[in-house]
Amino acid sequence: MKSIRCAVLYFLACLVCVQAWAKPADYKTGAAAAWVVPVSPLHPPAATSLPPRGGVAYLLQDYQTRVDQRGKVTYLHVAKRALDSSGVEKVASISISYDPTYQSLTLHAINVIRDGKLAPRLASAKVHVLQRETELDSQIYDGSMTASVMLDDVRIGDIVEYAYSVDGSNPVFQNKVTGKADLEWAVPVEHAFVRLLVPSSRPVWIAPHHSKLKPQLREADDYRDYRWELHNVPELRVDSGAPEWYDPYASVQWTEFRDWAEVVRWALPLYRPQRDMGEALRREVERIAREHADPAGRVAAVLKLVQRDIRYLGIEVGPGSHAPTAPSTVFERRFGDCKDKALLVVTMLDALGIDAAPALVNTAIAREVATWAPTPTAFNHVLVRVRTGGKLYWLDPTRSLQQGDLEHLYQPDYGYALVLEQGAAGLSPMAGRAAPRKTVHALFDASAGLAQPVGYTVTTTFEGRGADSLRDQLVSNKAELVTQYRNFYARSYAGLRADGELKVQDNTPANALTLVESYRIAGFWERSGKRGRLEANIEASDVTGPLKAPDAIGRNAPLRLEYPNNISEVTEVRLPERWNLKSEKAEVHDAAFEFSYEVAPAADGKSVRITANYRALSDHVDPGDMGNYAAHLKKAREMVGYQLYTDAPGDRVAGEAPAASGSGLGVPGWLLGLAALSVVGLRRVLLPAGRGAAPEHREVNRRLALAGSLLGAMFALIGLTAIPLRYSLPVSAVVLAMLAKYLWEGVPLVPATHPLYRWARRCYGLRSDPVTMALWSLARKLPPLLGWLMLGSYAAQVLSR
Incomplete structure (x- = not known):
C-alpha cells in the first residue's frame, strides 16, 4: 500500500511539473495571418451538390500550413450546414485540440449564416478550455487541451463557419517538416482546399496516397506554394470488418526526411544507451550477469524484469511524445511507456554485451508503413530487436510478464520495423515465425x-x-x-x-x-x-x-x-x-x-x-x-x-x-435387397413360369418379378450409396404403396392413352404395361441415379421373359 501511495504522489508531482512547463492554456482571438488565402464557404460548387449524410452538409474543408524557421502554423477553416435536428446538434458544437507545451491557439472567426446573412458569434461565444486526456484508459497522459464551444440559437438550415490557427511544432522534430492532409472522407464534401507553404531553400518531398491529383505549384517571396483543390468530393464508405491497416482514403503527405536513413540519424541521439545508469540499475545488471551465464538466459531475464517490475504509464507531453526518458529514471520510478521500457532493456543488454537496438513499428498499419514517405510520425510503438546466437528476436517489453525461454517467447510481427542502429538505411522485414x-x-x-x-x-x-x-x-x-x-x-x-x-x-x-x-x-x-x-x-x-x-x-x-x-x-x-x-x-x-x-x-x-x-x-x-x-x-x-x-x-x-441429414437405414441395404430378390426366386418355385403358363399365372409372375427386382434395386442402392434418409424413406413409402395397389388390385397408374405410355411401349416393345409407365412417372421425380436404376431393373425383368 505504501508503494502505491508513493507511485501516486510521484505521478501527481509529474503532472505539476508538466503544468509548470506548459504555456498558458488560454487562447487568443484575432484576424488570420496575411499569408492565408481566403476561401468562401458560399462559393458555388463546380457541379451538382452532393447528397448530405447524418443531417449535415459539409460545405468547406480548408487546410493551410506555413513552415518557417521557427516552426509551422496550421490554419483550418470549416463550414457545415444543419439539415435537421440531429445536424443542429453536430454543427453547434466545436472542439479544437492542441498541445499547450509548444502550441498556441488563435480563434479567427465563428459565424452563423442564416438565409444568406452572416452573423458573427466569436465575441459572444462561450469558449471553455478543458484538459481532456482521451488516452488515460490506455495509461497515456499527453497534456493536450481542448477548446470547446457550444453555440446558442442554431437552427435547421443554418451554416456554421469557424476558422482558427495553431502555431508551433514539436521541438523533438528539430523543425523538420512533416505532415499529412486528407483529400477524401467518409462523408461528402462540397469544397476541399489544401495548401502547403515551405521556404524555397528547404527540400520537401510530396507523396500522394490513393490520389492522382497533382498540386498547383507557385513560387513567390522565397516560398514554394503547393495547392490542392477539389469540388464535390463524394463520400467513401468502407465496409465494416476491414483490416486496421486498410486506408483507401485519398491523402497527401509531405516530409523533409529524404529517406529512412535520415529518420534513423534523427532518432539515434534520443535512443542512445545510457552509460551512467545509476547504482541501483547497475546492481541489477550485475545480478543478472552472475545468475545467467548464457546470452539467451540474460536476454530473457532482462525482459522479464522490465515486464514484471516496470509498469506501463506514459507521460508523453511535448517532446516526450517521441523522446524516451533516461533508463535510470525509469528504473527508479518503476514506470514508463514503450519508448522508456525499450531503451531500458537496450541499456541493460548493452551493459551485458548483447547486441540490442530499439525498433520503431506501427501496430495499426503494420506492413503498410512501407507505403509511407519517410517520417518519424509513421510509427506508434517501440520494440527491441536482439541479435544473439545467430538469430534475431523481436521483443516487446510492454507486454504482461511472458513465460518461457527465449526460443519460446511470443514475438510480434508487424511486417516492417525501423531498427535504430548505426548504418541502418531502410525498413527491416520482421520475419514471421510459425504460428503457435x-x-x-x-x-x-x-x-x-x-x-x-x-x-x-x-x-x-x-x-x-x-x-x-x-x-x-x-x-x-x-x-x-x-x-x-x-x-x-x-x-x-x-x-x-x-x-x-x-x-x-x-x-x-x-x-x-x-x-x-x-x-x-x-x-x-x-x-x-x-x-x-x-x-x-x-x-x-x-x-x-x-x-x-x-x-x-x-x-x-x-x-x-x-x-x-x-x-x-x-x-x-x-x-x-x-x-x-x-x-x-x-x-x-x-x-x-x-x-x-x-x-x-x-x-x-x-x-x-x-x-x-x-x-x-x-x-x-x-x-x-x-x-x-x-x-x-x-x-x-x-x-x-x-x-x-x-x-x-x-x-x-x-x-x-x-x-x-442422415446416412441411410440402420440395417444394411444389401441384406434387404437379397431378401426382396428372394421373392423372385420363391415365385419361380411356387408358380409355373414362362410363356406357356396360364395367363393368370403370367400376370402374378409379372407382378412378383416387378416387386422383387424393384425392392432389391431400391434397397441395394440405398445401402451402397448411403442415400440420405430424407430421400430413402419417402421413396420407399411411395414405391411400396404403388406396388401394393398394383399387386392386389391391378389398378393401372398411367392411362394407356398417355403419351408417356406410348413412349414406353415403343422402348420396351410392350403392348400394354401400365406398371412401366407408373415407374417412369415416379422415376422422373426421384434422384436420377435411383430413378434410372429402378426403370432399368424392371425393364430387364420384363424383357427377359
Whole structure:
C-alpha cells in the first residue's frame, strides 16, 4: 500500500511539473495571418451538390500550413450546414485540440449564416478550455487541451463557419517538416482546399496516397506554394470488418526526411544507451550477469524484469511524445511507456554485451508503413530487436510478464520495423515465425451405455501469445473464465454439468499452458421426433469459429481475418459396443485458409476419432476473392460435426455430419435387397413360369418379378450409396404403396392413352404395361441415379421373359 501511495504522489508531482512547463492554456482571438488565402464557404460548387449524410452538409474543408524557421502554423477553416435536428446538434458544437507545451491557439472567426446573412458569434461565444486526456484508459497522459464551444440559437438550415490557427511544432522534430492532409472522407464534401507553404531553400518531398491529383505549384517571396483543390468530393464508405491497416482514403503527405536513413540519424541521439545508469540499475545488471551465464538466459531475464517490475504509464507531453526518458529514471520510478521500457532493456543488454537496438513499428498499419514517405510520425510503438546466437528476436517489453525461454517467447510481427542502429538505411522485414497452435482434445465417454450420462473431458493447450493471455486471465479472474467455458459448451449440450475443478498445467520453459475441463452430460442421446431414433451430435466447437460465414460477399474492402490462427481439434467418442462406422477424409484449400477433416473409427468399432484442423494463411480476404472464400468456408462447415444415431438400443449405428441429414437405414441395404430378390426366386418355385403358363399365372409372375427386382434395386442402392434418409424413406413409402395397389388390385397408374405410355411401349416393345409407365412417372421425380436404376431393373425383368 505504501508503494502505491508513493507511485501516486510521484505521478501527481509529474503532472505539476508538466503544468509548470506548459504555456498558458488560454487562447487568443484575432484576424488570420496575411499569408492565408481566403476561401468562401458560399462559393458555388463546380457541379451538382452532393447528397448530405447524418443531417449535415459539409460545405468547406480548408487546410493551410506555413513552415518557417521557427516552426509551422496550421490554419483550418470549416463550414457545415444543419439539415435537421440531429445536424443542429453536430454543427453547434466545436472542439479544437492542441498541445499547450509548444502550441498556441488563435480563434479567427465563428459565424452563423442564416438565409444568406452572416452573423458573427466569436465575441459572444462561450469558449471553455478543458484538459481532456482521451488516452488515460490506455495509461497515456499527453497534456493536450481542448477548446470547446457550444453555440446558442442554431437552427435547421443554418451554416456554421469557424476558422482558427495553431502555431508551433514539436521541438523533438528539430523543425523538420512533416505532415499529412486528407483529400477524401467518409462523408461528402462540397469544397476541399489544401495548401502547403515551405521556404524555397528547404527540400520537401510530396507523396500522394490513393490520389492522382497533382498540386498547383507557385513560387513567390522565397516560398514554394503547393495547392490542392477539389469540388464535390463524394463520400467513401468502407465496409465494416476491414483490416486496421486498410486506408483507401485519398491523402497527401509531405516530409523533409529524404529517406529512412535520415529518420534513423534523427532518432539515434534520443535512443542512445545510457552509460551512467545509476547504482541501483547497475546492481541489477550485475545480478543478472552472475545468475545467467548464457546470452539467451540474460536476454530473457532482462525482459522479464522490465515486464514484471516496470509498469506501463506514459507521460508523453511535448517532446516526450517521441523522446524516451533516461533508463535510470525509469528504473527508479518503476514506470514508463514503450519508448522508456525499450531503451531500458537496450541499456541493460548493452551493459551485458548483447547486441540490442530499439525498433520503431506501427501496430495499426503494420506492413503498410512501407507505403509511407519517410517520417518519424509513421510509427506508434517501440520494440527491441536482439541479435544473439545467430538469430534475431523481436521483443516487446510492454507486454504482461511472458513465460518461457527465449526460443519460446511470443514475438510480434508487424511486417516492417525501423531498427535504430548505426548504418541502418531502410525498413527491416520482421520475419514471421510459425504460428503457435491451439490444440483441443475432447473425449466423450459413452461406454457406460446409451441410458447413462456421458463423461466429457476437454483438454486445451495454448502456446505462445495464447498462453500469455490465458495466464493473465487466470490471475485476474479465474472464476469468470470457468463460467465462460462452461456456458460455451452448455450451448451445445443442454444437460452439461461441471464434474470437477478446472485443472491448469503450465509448461513454463515451452511457454505452453494446458487446461483440463471435466463435465457430465445428461440426456446426451436424444429421441428424434421425426425419425423416431436416438441421436447424438458431436460438435467441433473450436474450429467452427473461424468457419463462420461472412455477413456479405459483395464488399469494397478486404475482410479482416484473425492471423496467425492455427487450431487442431481432436474429438474421441467411446461407445458401449461395436458400431457400424465409416472412415471419412476431406480437405479444403483456399488462399486465406486451409482446412482438413478426418473420421477414423477404431478397428474394434467401439470408438471413433474425429480430427479437424484449421490454419489461417492470411490476415485478410481481398474483395475479389470473397466468392471463393465463402464457398470454401461453406464446404468446410458442412464437414464439421458428426452425428451418431440408432433406431433402438442395440441396433448398429452409423455416423454422419449433421449437415448431410442422415446416412441411410440402420440395417444394411444389401441384406434387404437379397431378401426382396428372394421373392423372385420363391415365385419361380411356387408358380409355373414362362410363356406357356396360364395367363393368370403370367400376370402374378409379372407382378412378383416387378416387386422383387424393384425392392432389391431400391434397397441395394440405398445401402451402397448411403442415400440420405430424407430421400430413402419417402421413396420407399411411395414405391411400396404403388406396388401394393398394383399387386392386389391391378389398378393401372398411367392411362394407356398417355403419351408417356406410348413412349414406353415403343422402348420396351410392350403392348400394354401400365406398371412401366407408373415407374417412369415416379422415376422422373426421384434422384436420377435411383430413378434410372429402378426403370432399368424392371425393364430387364420384363424383357427377359
